[in-house]
Amino acid sequence: MIPPTLEIWAPDPPTWGQRVIPKGIRSATADLGLWQEPRPLKPSYHLVQVIEVLTRYGWSQSFDLSPTGRMCIRGAQTFLESTGHVTTIDRGKAVNYLQTQLARQGVNMRFWEWNDLSSNTFRGVEATISAASDMARKNGD
Numbered sequence: 761m762i763p764p765t766l767e768i769w770a771p772d773p774p775t776w777g778q779r780v781i782p783k784g785i786r787s788a789t790a791d792l793g794l795w796q797e798p799r800p801l802k803p804s805y806h807l808v809q810v811i812e813v814l815t816r817y818g819w820s821q822s823f824d825l826s827p828t829g830r831m832c833i834r835g836a837q838t839f840l841e842s843t844g845h846v847t848t849i850d851r852g853k854a855v856n857y858l859q860t861q862l863a864r865q866g867v868n869m870r871f872w873e874w875n876d877l878s879s880n881t882f883r884g885v886e887a888t889i890s891a892a893s894d895m896a897r898k899n900g901d
Contacts, residue, residue, distance in 0.1 A: 798844040803854040803901040806846045807893035819882045834872045861892040
């Protein structure tokens, strides 16, 4: 079950101000209550959020971020990490779960290479990410 406080799964792109203001200043203003930083998610929720980002912005192959704004799995993860929705450590854990799920499916390549296979569809990608999220959740992540 997804916590109600985390209902906004596919965040808006960062505003111009969010991109220009250094992280240290954003953190200081957040400490004063003048800014609200996103709450980083654990790996299982992060993987669900990746699906939501791909659904909202569109899934792509061969580009982390396409000229039209669509993203591949790695692009969605980078977007979420750069906007503070996942830590580097938890993103790494999520990648490990995704790689483990791919290995269970008999795929022996990195997830971003698998993402780019011409035989893949968004539904297949979504199912694999969802299975990886379930695995993470069962492991307490």
